[in-house]
Amino acid sequence: TADPLVLFMPSGKRGHFPVGTSVLEAARTLGVYVESVCGGRATCGRCQIEVQEGQFAKHGITSSNDHISPVGPKEKRYAEVRTIPQGRRLSCSATIQGDLVVDVPQDAVVNAQVVRKAASDRVIERNPAVHLCYVEVDEPDMHKPLGDLDRMKVMLERDWGYTDLQIEPYLLAQAQKILRKENFTVTAAIHRDSVTSRPTVIALWPGLHNEAYGIACDIGSTTIAMHLVSLLSGRIVASSGASNPQIRFGEDLMSRVSYVMMNPDGREAMTKAVRQAVSELVDQVCASGGVARTDILDAVFVANPIMHHLFLGIDPTELGQAPFALAVSGAISCKALDIELSLNPGARTYLLPCIAGHVGADAAGATLSEGPHRQDKMMLMVDVGTNAEIVLGNRERTVAASSPTGPAFEGAEISCGQRAAPGAIERVRIDPETLEPRFKVIGVEQWSDEDGFTEAAEKTGITGICGSAIIEVVAEMYLSGVISADGVVDGAMAAKSPRILENGRTFSYLLHDGAQKITVTQNDVRAIQLAKAALYAGIKLLMEKLEVETVDTIRFAGAFGSFIDPKYAMVLGLIPDCELSEVKAVGNAAGTGALMALLNRDHRREIEDTVTRIEKIETALEPHFQQLFIDAMALPNKVDPFPKLAS
Ligand code: FES
Numbered sequence: 157t158a159d160p161l162v163l164f165m166p167s168g169k170r171g172h173f174p175v176g177t178s179v180l181e182a183a184r185t186l187g188v189y190v191e192s193v194c195g196g197r198a199t200c201g202r203c204q205i206e207v208q209e210g211q212f213a214k215h216g217i218t219s220s221n222d223h224i225s226p227v228g229p230k231e232k233r234y235a236e237v238r239t240i241p242q243g244r245r246l247s248c249s250a251t252i253q254g255d256l257v258v259d260v261p262q263d264a265v266v267n268a269q270v271v272r273k274a275a276s277d278r279v280i281e282r283n284p285a286v287h288l289c290y291v292e293v294d295e296p297d298m299h300k301p302l303g304d305l306d307r308m309k310v311m312l313e314r315d316w317g318y319t320d321l322q323i324e325p326y327l328l329a330q331a332q333k334i335l336r337k338e339n340f341t342v343t344a345a346i347h348r349d350s351v352t353s354r355p356t357v358i359a360l361w362p363g364l365h366n367e368a369y370g371i372a373c374d375i376g377s378t379t380i381a382m383h384l385v386s387l388l389s390g391r392i393v394a395s396s397g398a399s400n401p402q403i404r405f406g407e408d409l410m411s412r413v414s415y416v417m418m419n420p421d422g423r424e425a426m427t428k429a430v431r432q433a434v435s436e437l438v439d440q441v442c443a444s445g446g447v448a449r450t451d452i453l454d455a456v457f458v459a460n461p462i463m464h465h466l467f468l469g470i471d472p473t474e475l476g477q478a479p480f481a482l483a484v485s486g487a488i489s490c491k492a493l494d495i496e497l498s499l500n501p502g503a504r505t506y507l508l509p510c511i512a513g514h515v516g517a518d519a520a521g522a523t524l525s526e527g528p529h530r531q532d533k534m535m536l537m538v539d540v541g542t543n544a545e546i547v548l549g550n551r552e553r554t555v556a557a558s559s560p561t562g563p564a565f566e567g568a569e570i571s572c573g574q575r576a577a578p579g580a581i582e583r584v585r586i587d588p589e590t591l592e593p594r595f596k597v598i599g600v601e602q603w604s605d606e607d608g609f610t611e612a613a614e615k616t617g618i619t620g621i622c623g624s625a626i627i628e629v630v631a632e633m634y635l636s637g638v639i640s641a642d643g644v645v646d647g648a649m650a651a652k653s654p655r656i657l658e659n660g661r662t663f664s665y666l667l668h669d670g671a672q673k674i675t676v677t678q679n680d681v682r683a684i685q686l687a688k689a690a691l692y693a694g695i696k697l698l699m700e701k702l703e704v705e706t707v708d709t710i711r712f713a714g715a716f717g718s719f720i721d722p723k724y725a726m727v728l729g730l731i732p733d734c735e736l737s738e739v740k741a742v743g744n745a746a747g748t749g750a751l752m753a754l755l756n757r758d759h760r761r762e763i764e765d766t767v768t769r770i771e772k773i774e775t776a777l778e779p780h781f782q783q784l785f786i787d788a789m790a791l792p793n794k795v796d797p798f799p800k801l802a803s
Contacts, residue, residue: 160223162256163215164188165208166279170215179205179224179247179258189281190260191388193288193343193366195315196248198230200290200366202388204244208257215257223254262390284387285349285504285757286453289316290364293340305331312344312357321346323357324502331360338363345453347504349489349757358502359453367451369393371441371499372750373434374518375459375467376400377409377541379715380433381747384441387454390755394445396437401429402466408542408563409462413476427469431496434467438499452499455492456754457507458521458746460545464510468495478776480513487764508753509764511547512772514558519545521749522713523770524763526742529554533708536695538731539746540565540716544691547770548698548707554766555701557773559694564687565716567623572667572674574620576719581621581667581674586632591653593632593667598622604668618670624719629667629676630684631724634791638665641791643685645678688730689788694775695732696784696796701773709738713745726801729792733800 159172162182169186180203183190194200211218224245227235231249234240244261262279291311296304305323308331312318323331335342343365348355368387373380381397405426406412416422442449457467461482465472468488474481492503508517508524519539528535528549537547542563547556567573567580574580578599585594594605599616602609621629633639638649638656645663650656655666662678699707710731712720722739725731731739742748752759775781787794792801 160252160254160256161215161217162252162258163212163217163219165257165259166262167260167281173252175251175253177252179245179250179252179256182252183247183258183260188260189283190247191282192248193388194248194290194364197290198234198246198249199364201234201238201240201246202366203247204240204261205247205250206243206259206261207245208259210257212257217255217257219255219257223252223256225249225251225253280390280752280755282387282390283756283758284370284454284754285506285760286345286347286358286368286370286387288343288345288365288368288388289318290341290343291315293335293342295340304335308335308342308344312346316346318346318355321355321357324359326501327357327360334360334362345500345502347453347502349504349506350761358504359500367447369445369447369452370454370456370754371438371452372456372747372754373437373458374521374744374747374750375430375434375457375463376518376746377412377460377463378403380430380437381744382434382437382441383747383751384445384447384452385751385754387755392751393447394441396440396444398433398437398440400463401433402426405429407568409460410476410542412466413462413472416471417473417476423466423469423471426466430463430467435497438497449498450500453503454754455497455499455503455505456750457505458517458750459507460516460518460541460543461510461513462516464507464517468507475513480774482510482513485510485512485767487760506753506760508749508760509767511556511767511770512558512774514543515545515547515556515772518746519547519556520763520767521746521753522711522742523547523554523766524749524752524759525745526711526713529766529769534702534704534706535709535711536698536707536731536734537711537713537745538691538695538717539713540691541714542566544694546691546694546698548695548702549770553702553771554769555698555771555773557694557698557775559690559775561687561690562683564683565623565626567621567626569683570621570626570680571677572620573626573680574622576622576624576715579617579619581618581625581629582719584625584629584632584667586629586636586638588636591636591638591649591655593629593655595625595667613670617672618668618674619672621667621674621676622719623716624721626676626680626684627720627728627730628724629665630681631727633665633676633681635727639681639791643681643789643791645681684728685789685791688728689785691730692732692788692793693781693784696788697773697775697778697781699732700780701771707732707734710734710740711745712739712741713743715744717741718743723801726798727792729788729790729796729798732796733798735800 163170191202345359384394487509488507583596664675664677668674
């Protein structure tokens with residue numbers, strides 16, 4: 157009779173194995189990633205799996221716990237010291253006795269809490285660049301004068317299959333002490349970024365060391381966000397964020413580039429500031445996760461091109477002017493110490509590649525996360541900041557560009573604009589009959605027309621309008637006829653409503669008449685029109701490159717996207733016509749991309765390869781951009797129809 161059939165979930169890999177084969181060995185043979193620090197000695201507990209019971213007609217398998225060997229003495233011993241969750245088994249000890257469906261628990265779930273407004277929970281399959289390998293090294297022998305580290309290498313080759321190992325030089329002086337501390341048993345951390353790269357021992361601990369962590373970090377111009385993740389389970393143990401201290405050198409990216417150009421020490425000061433902030437965040441996540449800095453062995457970063465350069469200590473001046481030359485566009489792999497990041501002394505870092513001079517490693521991270529290159533659907537991905545980064549494509553072809561939207565979407569350049577903070581108006585509705593508004597203020601529970609609003613609002617204050625509400629208020633003004641399709645505030649409405657105020661030669665809309673008058677002026681509407689026209693023209697340019705009339709699905713990455721209502725974005729024509737249910741905010745997709753690259757080195761190759769194939773379009777050099785921009789000034793657009801919006 158045939159050998160038992162074993163099916164691994166969630167990967168779906170399957171194969172036949174002789175009775176008595178350990179489940180771990182079967183997983184290895186099939187290339188299913190199951191962690192194992194102790195090398196099958198039943199001491200690390202990292203190799204846990206679960207047997208699914210039942211008939212799996214589709215796969216032709218009946219799986220049952222009777223088809224796996226009963227708990228043996230080694231596994232019992234482990235369970236006595238450390239608990240094993242109900243139903244779980246150590247795959248290194250459990251052997252195959254019959255057909256099995258084996259579940260490899262994936263703790264590496266990016267859940268909706270971590271990625272705000274993420275469409276759904278998502279599992280990242282693990283295969284990190286750093287592994288822990290426990291070995292028992294032969295004691296020294298006068299007759300076989302092979303060095304301590306060389307004998308360790310022999311064992312790492314025999315038990316773990318690593319050949320051509322190199323050892324981080326800093327370990328040479330410490331190795332003998334470490335080897336002798338626990339009777340020639342050690343755990344080696346081995347870094348191997350890709351299948352072809354040379355494996356390197358980057359850290360050593362006496363005996364069994366069962367902790368290894370990594371950080372995934374998104375360096376934004378305004379905020380820096382970090383996750384601390386267990387490389388052994390994939391679990392996010394802590395997350396934190398801080399504002400980028402470079403803000404004191406300049407609010408937006410270009411002002412930071414000019415700071416570097418004007419000040420001889422400018423570059424150095426900004427590099428120092430961002431590295432310091434990253435280091436403080438490491439302290440924070442370590443403290444809240446109860447993790448030692450020296451247990452962090454890998455770190456992955458994403459950033460826009462200017463942040464990327466400043467973090468690496470590269471002068472970003474070239475990025476401030478055409479042709480926007482990056483010093484380096486490919487992925488960077490180096491030691492953490494090379495960028496003055498003190499983690500484990502052997503820790504490594506990896507920076508995702510940049511796509512173009514204005515489309516950075518953050519856009520690469522978002523691309524990795526959302527995966528336009530993995531689908532048949534035509535996917536549009538936008539990350540709106542001072543520059544909008546735009547990626548459009550599918551499995552066949554992907555193009556990218558950036559468009560100078562300016563800071564209007566973030567509330568700057570708007571008379572009553574402010575950052576999203578308590579006191580800022582965040583939602584707006586305007587009654588098309590009376591032109592009376594209702595709105596919602598950050599920090600106040602009720603809408604403006606609900607009971608208790610006035611008292612609550614008095615405490616918080618109403619101080620301005622944040623970016624998402626500016627989109628809404630302009631869209632509502634358009635829908636209620638306060639502004640025309642050209643974006644002109646209609647003065648004739650003043651006769652109809654006291655909300656329309658005369659303002660010299662133009663008119664404004666009075667949104668709130670309180671201690672602080674909150675108005676939307678003609679200039680505000682213009683600023684939004686300019687920003688949205690730049691975004692739309694950039695998108696349209698890419699659509700023309702790919703010769704597509706419509707997009708199938710839209711992803712809004714970044715904070716801005718998390719708060720705006722897709723409907724209003726379409727009413728104003730920020731984005732092209734699309735099924736509303738296909739417009740999704742994906743939160744910090746760049747950060748999710750960093751997490752994926754941290755937890756699975758194959759994702760590093762995937763994005764490196766994808767980025768080389770993405771066609772880069774420089775909007776400034778495209779003669780057609782100007783016309784697209786002019787057409788996009790109208791609401792929602794002078795030439796393009798929005799049929800989905802009407803339905
Ligand atoms: Fe360590 Fe199974 S591999 S307990």
